[in-house]
Amino acid sequence: MRMTDIQHCEVRPGRLVEWTLDPAAAAAVKGLPEDSRPPAYIQESHIRTSRSVREDGLFVPTWIGVSFDLPGRTDLDVLQNALHSWTLRHETLRSGFTWAGPPGDEIARFTLDSADVRLHREEIGDFTDETALAEHLQNRFDTVADALRWPNFIYAAVVRDDSTSVYMAFDHSNVDAYSLQSIPVALHQLCVAAAAGSSPKQEPVASYVDFCQAERADADKIDDGHDIVARWREFIKNCDGRLPNFPVELGLDTDGGLAPQKVLCGPLVDSDDAAAFEAYCRPYGGSLVGVLAATALIVHEIGGEPVFRTVVPFHTRATSRWSDSVGWYVGGAPVEIPLAELRDFHGALENARTALRANRRLARTPLERVLRLLGTDFRPTSPDLYSLVSFLDARDIPGSERWTELKVYGLVRVSYGDRVCVWVNRLHEGLWFACRYPDTDIAHKNLSLYATRLREVITSVARQGQN
Numbered sequence: 001m002r003m004t005d006i007q008h009c010e011v012r013p014g015r016l017v018e019w020t021l022d023p024a025a026a027a028a029v030k031g032l033p034e035d036s037r038p039p040a041y042i043q044e045s046h047i048r049t050s051r052s053v054r055e056d057g058l059f060v061p062t063w064i065g066v067s068f069d070l071p072g073r074t075d076l077d078v079l080q081n082a083l084h085s086w087t088l089r090h091e092t093l094r095s096g097f098t099w100a101g102p103p104g105d106e107i108a109r110f111t112l113d114s115a116d117v118r119l120h121r122e123e124i125g126d127f128t129d130e131t132a133l134a135e136h137l138q139n140r141f142d143t144v145a146d147a148l149r150w151p152n153f154i155y156a157a158v159v160r161d162d163s164t165s166v167y168m169a170f171d172h173s174n175v176d177a178y179s180l181q182s183i184p185v186a187l188h189q190l191c192v193a194a195a196a197g198s199s200p201k202q203e204p205v206a207s208y209v210d211f212c213q214a215e216r217a218d219a220d221k222i223d224d225g226h227d228i229v230a231r232w233r234e235f236i237k238n239c240d241g242r243l244p245n246f247p248v249e250l251g252l253d254t255d256g257g258l259a260p261q262k263v264l265c266g267p268l269v270d271s272d273d274a275a276a277f278e279a280y281c282r283p284y285g286g287s288l289v290g291v292l293a294a295t296a297l298i299v300h301e302i303g304g305e306p307v308f309r310t311v312v313p314f315h316t317r318a319t320s321r322w323s324d325s326v327g328w329y330v331g332g333a334p335v336e337i338p339l340a341e342l343r344d345f346h347g348a349l350e351n352a353r354t355a356l357r358a359n360r361r362l363a364r365t366p367l368e369r370v371l372r373l374l375g376t377d378f379r380p381t382s383p384d385l386y387s388l389v390s391f392l393d394a395r396d397i398p399g400s401e402r403w404t405e406l407k408v409y410g411l412v413r414v415s416y417g418d419r420v421c422v423w424v425n426r427l428h429e430g431l432w433f434a435c436r437y438p439d440t441d442i443a444h445k446n447l448s449l450y451a452t453r454l455r456e457v458i459t460s461v462a463r464q465g466q467n
Contacts, residue, residue: 208327
């Protein structure tokens with residue numbers, strides 16, 4: 001889907017309605033026993049990072065979300081029933097964490113029974129100005145969808161006579177981008193069924209909470225002599241003892257704390273150029289390899305680094321059991337693409353393919369587990385542990401052919417941070433580019449140049465077969 005922030009997702013005026021977990025349901029967790037299923041390593045790292053940054057005096061919202069339209073006039077009771085039904089399907093949304101054990105540094109899970117899940121609806125009022133509405137939504141999402149509180153999700157609808165815009169925001173510990181992409185069609189189906197007084201036929205969804213337990217048990221089997229740990233040790237050493245940032249000048253003030261962030265997003269190339277680029281890159285592994293190769297060449301042009309180092313996210317839904325489950329099913333693979341001897345895009349493709357083949361499997365083991373084994377204390381000071389370059393082909397997502405018509409967007413919070421996150425998504429309309437980066441003049445210059453050159457390289461390869 002098109003990734004952006006709340007200010008660029010076609011917010012339009014209307015009557016605002018919000019849903020949160022009913023206060024009585026939220027209070028019910030106080031008497032719950034501890035859930036023995038532990039957090040995933042990525043969840044634990046996220047929560048600890050949020051607390052560390054907060055203790056340093058900075059509030060850094062890290063929610064992600066989705067927005068989309070429901071055509072026609074919407075019955076709020078129907079929509080509420082749909083939201084409730086969808087929430088019940090995904091156990092992670094009714095599961096949270098508390099600090100436990102002396103000195104309050106252990107994380108314990110609790111899980112609310114599905115019978116206790118109820119939504120509270122509140123009609124906020126009419127908004128005639130889209131900027132004020134977007135600001136209100138962002139403030140509400142910051143407050144409710146917060147890593148250090150529970151419940152940490154919120155739903156909203158902007159109701160008009162001819163359509164309703166739905167907004168759903170979650171703390172990142174509950175969802176990933178793939179999870180977000182399945183929501184629009186699921187809610188459409190539930191609304192249609194609820195309006196007809198029926199329930200759609202849906203198979204039970206596997207629980208991300210169960211996945212957390214299974215993944216952690218597998219990760220805990222490896223020790224510091226494992227080859228995955230050795231590969232990360234080498235990669236971090238090659239990054240001067242750190243996890244990588246984007247290798248261009250960002251103009252960061254090392255003594256000034258975390259920089260505010262900015263987002264750069266928009267269409268990259270159309271469907272014809274995206275298809276031709278994919279065809280050229282297919283023998284090497286497809287568009288992901290092509291985007292990495294192009295990025296490597298471009299950052300070498302800008303910054304002169306002889307090796308491009310980054311982390312590439314991959315989903316960890318290893319079996320179909322988890323395909324429809326909402327959760328944070330993401331791991332990272334370290335990638336190093338040598339550039340010093342390269343003369344063309346073809347050579348960069350070969351090096352990118354080699355790097356991905358060698359390292360993709362590392363994404364199945366949580367990096368947070370590896371760091372513990374390395375004994376490396378990357379004290380979390382930024383919400384992003386590393387810079388990343390992500391590629392996702394969304395054309396097989398049910399309903400994706402209507403995303404533009406229904407104004408579907410994936411929402412990322414742009415707040416504070418010293419890293420660069422790049423997302424390139426393949427849609428039916430072509431390639432969509434989004435980038436979150438520190439808001440400095442030099443970073444803006446270099447990331448704008450990177451986006452321009454990425455478009456030029458992809459277009460050149462697509463139309464001429466060369467850069």
